[in-house]
Amino acid sequence: MDFSKLDVYSNTVILDKNGQKIQELNSGQHREVVPLNELPEQLKMAFVVTEDKRFFEHKGVDSKGILRALFKNIESGSNAEGASTITQQLARNVYLSSEKTIERKTKEVVIAAEIERKYTKEQILEMYLNQIYFGSGAYGVQAASIEYFGKEAKDLNIAESALLAGLPKAPSKYSPRNNMELAKERRATVLSLMRKNNIITEAEEIEANSQEIKLPLKKTQKYSVNQSYIDYAIKETVSRYGITMKDLYRGGYKIYTNLDTSIQQAMNQAVENYRFVEDEPDQIVRGRDDIY
Structure with a gap:
């Protein structure tokens, strides 16, 4: 028998530089x-x-x-x-x-x-x-x-x-x-x-x-504002440690990153408030600097 199958794992979590959870892999x-x-x-x-x-x-x-x-x-x-x-x-x-x-x-x-x-x-x-x-x-x-x-x-x-x-x-x-x-x-x-x-x-x-059953509201999974960073962290983890995506999502791992969520949030907000010119086939998208 493969007794390792009896091991129970939590979902893998990704942590920021302060050890705070930024994402749980579902x-x-x-x-x-x-x-x-x-x-x-x-x-x-x-x-x-x-x-x-x-x-x-x-x-x-x-x-x-x-x-x-x-x-x-x-x-x-x-x-x-x-x-x-x-x-x-x-x-x-x-x-x-x-x-x-x-x-x-x-x-x-x-x-x-x-x-x-x-x-x-x-x-x-x-x-x-x-x-x-x-x-x-x-x-x-x-x-x-x-x-x-x-x-x-x-x-x-x-x-x-x-x-x-x-x-x-x-x-x-x-x-x-x-x-x-x-x-x-x-x-x-x-x-x-x-x-x-x-x-x-x-x-x-x-x-x-006699106790009433009061169900909490169902939580919906939202797209993370840090998703691009999370995707990169997952890709690097799989590449560096030879873990399959299936095993990674099976759970039990903690992925520690250097993400500073306060800086990331400020950057996301700045980009969100920035207006971009129309893209063209031979032109890289660039922001306009006349909004400040």
């Missing part, structure tokens, strides 16, 4: 990494009781869960129950497709067992929380927290934690941006599981269910 996946020890306990346990109640007991595959799911599927005559553990979900997200075949499920089980042999439960949970998709282009709890609540994951309360824990099952279906009522219903289900497993009290469950 690979199409809004992803930010957060260590497990910085996350609230109720957030972590919300995922465990919802997705894999015996996570800390099994070795990657939950035999009891499989038998329970099999019984329910036979009883209902469908394949509604999947019984995938958190480790199996991590294996599927990183290494496999989502097709429902016996071959894929077998590979999922084998890979999950290998992951369990190499990593601790805490490491697996951290990778899972930073890898899983939450809808609206957000990968990982940090990006999802910012997307749906406009705050960092370390600051999430019980109601917010429950809402996020309910999303991985069907991100598009339960996303509050797509269906607020279904999102609240799913949140209530997670809160009920948290109470039954003594993660929260009945009073906390009632209070969390």
Whole structure:
């Protein structure tokens, strides 16, 4: 197995001469990494009781869960129950497709067992929380927290934690941006599981269910006034260090530059206020000096 695929990276950022971020390279996946020890306990346990109640007991595959799911599927005559553990979900997200075949499920089980042999439960949970998709282009709890609540994951309360824990099952279906009522219903289900497993009290469950979900405005990606400098920095990084564009955009890098944003801003403003004469085939564009 190529265990390096389990490594989770933030998006690459480009910094100015003072170490301030001037651009984040977007690979199409809004992803930010957060260590497990910085996350609230109720957030972590919300995922465990919802997705894999015996996570800390099994070795990657939950035999009891499989038998329970099999019984329910036979009883209902469908394949509604999947019984995938958190480790199996991590294996599927990183290494496999989502097709429902016996071959894929077998590979999922084998890979999950290998992951369990190499990593601790805490490491697996951290990778899972930073890898899983939450809808609206957000990968990982940090990006999802910012997307749906406009705050960092370390600051999430019980109601917010429950809402996020309910999303991985069907991100598009339960996303509050797509269906607020279904999102609240799913949140209530997670809160009920948290109470039954003594993660929260009945009073906390009632209070969390009463909280309104206020979505922050979606941010749009704007063309940077420093784009020409950024493009040059990217080109030089790829050339100098032999990094492919794909790997660069995959994330995890910090590109330090000598850009002085105050000087750049002044130059941009000067050019913006400057009038240029009409261009001609044999003439380089030049500015007029009679405007000052």
